[in-house]
Amino acid sequence: MAYAYLFKYIIIGDTGVGKSCLLLQFTDKRFQPVHDLTIGVEFGARMITIDGKQIKLQIWDTAGQESFRSITRSYYRGAAGALLVYDITRRDTFNHLTTWLEDARQHSNSNMVIMLIGNKSDLESRREVKKEEGEAFAREHGLIFMETSAKTASNVEEAFINTAKEIYEKIQEGVFDINNEANGIKIGPQHAATNSTMGGSQGGQQPGGGCC
């Protein structure tokens, strides 16, 4: 299907916080209470509309375990948005946010939009992290924040869409270099004609001495 823009997202955070469930809820509109542990990375996609424009979201759901951290790092550079997820019923997942954020900031491009997500908001009775704490952390680190439930679908659409809105605004402001696909943004086929100055942006230097 034709789209105006394509954004690449990654979903990061400790294992078990509900990353895969969030993706499944967003792409398939369903919740799977029991499912496999994500090994490595899984892909999902969906089309959304912002400002009357079709935007394709390509989302990579990563494995949260420590052993996969280095693999996850390979995805930061090419992503335009990241959903950083913790579990409101497990304080340790909130405590690890700083590490995740450092990792993300270090390996991503500086414009990557990060949405902080406190997931499992349906489990109010087991809450260990107050909403205000999430808000404070987000404010302190310049992130957008939302509490979601992959189970009830509450705020799930909003989380993905608001992240896209933020990216879209940055594009309008000219912050993002949309011609560099390495930023995780691609212009759709119908827009490409007006913006086609791809390639050629090779790393300078002399052409190098011919061929063998």
Added chain:
Amino acid sequence: MNYIFGVIGGQSAGPQPTGAETVQKLCDRVASSTLLEDRRDAVRALKSLSKKYRFEVGTKAMEHLLHILRTDSSDTEILGYALDTLYNIVCNDEEEEPEENHPKQEDDMGVQFTDKFIQEPDNVTLLLTLLEEFDFHVRWPGVKLLTALLKNQCAQAQGIILVSPMGVSRLMDLLADSREVIRNDGLLLLQQLTKGNAAIQKIVAFENAFERLLDIITEEGSSDGGIVVEDCLLLLLNLLKNNSSNQNFFKEGSYIQRMKPWFEVGDDNSGWSAQKVTNLHLMLQLVRVMVSPVNSPGGTSSCQKAMFQCGLLQQLCTILMATGVPADILTETINTVSEVIRGSDVNQDYFASVNAPSNPPRPAIVVLLMSMVNERQPFVLRCAVLYCFQCFLYKNHKGQGEIVSTLLPSTIDANSISAGQLLCGGLFSSDSLSNWCAAVALAHALQDNLTQKEQLLRVQLATSLGKPPVSLLQQCTNILSQGDKLNRRGSRVQTKVGLLMLLCTWICNCPIAVMHFLHNQDNVPFLTGQISENLGEDERLVQGLCALLLGICIYYNDNSLENYTKEKLKQLIEKRIGKENFVEKLGFVTKHELYSRAAQKPQPAFSAPEHMLFDHEFTKLVKELEGVITKAVLKSSEEEKKEEEVKKTIEQHDSIVTQYKELIREQDSQLKEMKEQMASLTLQNETLQNTTTQQLSQIQQHKDQYNILKLKLGKDNQQTASQVDGAHVNGLQLEELSQLREQLEDLHRENQSLQTQLAEKDNVITSLKAEGVPSAEGSTSENTEILRQVEKLKAQLQSQTAEITQLQTERQELIGRCETRATVPVTGEDSGYSEKIAELESRLSTQNTETQKLKEEVKALLEGKESMEKELASATSTVAILQAEKSKLQKEVQDSKKEQDELLMLLADQDQKILSLKKKLEELGETIDDEDDLDTKDQFDDEDDDDEEEDEEDDDE
């Protein structure tokens, strides 16, 4: 630079230094020279020696070279020489080298030096950093070196690259290099890098590999392009094969649409170069990877849909019907079309509608089948057509019906060749391969389709003139029973196996077909004869299949033929063959060396025509039936009876449980209804109570007014003096009386409504009772609540009645007083007054009767309430009974739940055990093969192993 000439020239006088000595000298120089130029020259010299004295350079110089890479990174020239030298040491497939050299030892050397290099992961990281150097002389050998390292020690090198920050991403940048050599060698590097490593494959895809590779393919002219296109396609295959995440990404990125133009090769093509054939072959494979039967069904079906929507399938069908297409491309195109339509009804329908551009136009299916039963066509092509036909019929009842219908008497079209005719021709031709293919094809038209199994029984064949026609079913057995007289090009066994598979599929799960088969008196003796005979090795499979066929005749027997009931057939086996012998023969089928191979995947792929024995779908059928048939035959009739009984009791038990479940469900819904009714009853009760309160207050008002009246009357009695005064008093009295009457009327009306409401309530309760009685906690309490309210109501009504009675007596008194008063004044002046009194009196008496009526009504009301109470009491007791029943049921349900839980625990335990066993196996050094390995594994692998694999594959489907 004399020392170089000393080495290379080799002509100088004096004792020649050995290669080792020279290498050592150069190494010392590299290590000790302070001048960059000296070092550079020394490294260059090492490079020139690195092929001839590979071992020496490898063992002595590697450390020094690595040191140079670290310290002299500013000089691209020395870096280039060092990398070239390292490449020469590590690389095995140097084409310039003469072939006679011991290649085995060479390989070892490459791996050995690779191990040494990789031992220090930092070396690989260093190499990755050097690849960022744009200079051609550094980047190119760097790429080649890394490729060689990956070739020699793939998994290890991959592991290091995967964890080095941005490692994979950096290598992806090679595809954007403007220098073609580097881009092309970058492709080879990425091919090695992505081999068998899903994590790397995903990162490479994430880095826009699909887009870039598809762009390169287009730029290079698609299938007309050179080896670069081939390399791109190989890399794409690496990225997509067995990687569902990447397949999903490929599909979601709309890249399937970009494959369509690849296949626009047309009829007027400009020849078929070897490269073009290779390219197209890979392109077709790429399509197949996306719709492979081993993928998840959801993934495959969405890709199939996309391939139809973008016209890719249509394009492939054009190639199918085009002329001048090389045979192997045609074959692979048929295989590809097969998998694009397999199990997708839209695509299957489209395929059925494709016509060949012949005159007159013929359906593509017919044209293909003509090739299948044509001996002159290549074997692989005939296999491909069979696969295509199978995929067309897979989960396609409509297609199955269409094929079978071309054989039925009413629909046969004499003027054109039909699929059915071709299949029949193949079935009875003198070529065993045609026999087998046609039999399997026909079996697929019957797969899981009872209607068609029955329809096909109608087919009659005309044999020789003058003889009566014979049924298709019988003709198959007739051929089977020809024994040595059966004359076929190819193999007799192949023909028999094909026909037996068709018969088994046909009569399986179809008692009518079983009956048809048994009806012919010759068939059973033929089967028992085959099974009991001591035949040669090559006939064993035939024996096994005969046993299977006989087993199906028992298992799906509806006992409608007296001579061949289940029981009689079993006795026959016991007498003629022996149970154990029968089971052993039956086992020949799955124990056959080619069985597990066929069970692995749907495509009929055989290394040689004589290996064409098993059909994939048929292996599934055997797996399903072997166990049940063995059981059915081994069991004595008594055991069977017992089992039947047990089964019956279990069934009964089951049905009881289901009944109870249904009852509970029913009661549940009744309960809900009742609760609703209760609620409305409670509401009614409330309004009733309100009315009663109102009435009470009105009665109070009446009483008060009567009191006033009484008072006034008393006054009248005392002062009989003043007329005017009396008239005044009487006027007042009159007014009050009429008011009283009105109020009484109100009272009456209200009582009436009270009564109707009660009647309604009564109705509700009767309907409640009729609809079934509630059974749950809560209902009783609600009932008692109602009861209590009714009691209260009753009490209120009683007190009301008492009050009314009191009122009445008071009124009586009043009337009495009025009468006595009327007798007192006898004067003429008082006549008007007495008239008025009389009137009052009569009014009072009507009031009296009205009150009487009221009393009666109240009494009736009371009775109604009482009966209602009784009904409620009986309802409550029914509720109690039902509740007891329900709790019993609940306990039963709980028990069965507990049982289930225990089973689950058992299962979990077992899982745990399996896991630990697996772990132990792994600890013991056993590796658990993955699927890729299976494909390349020898087909005569250990039987047990293969059986397990086949399980896995079946799970996938």
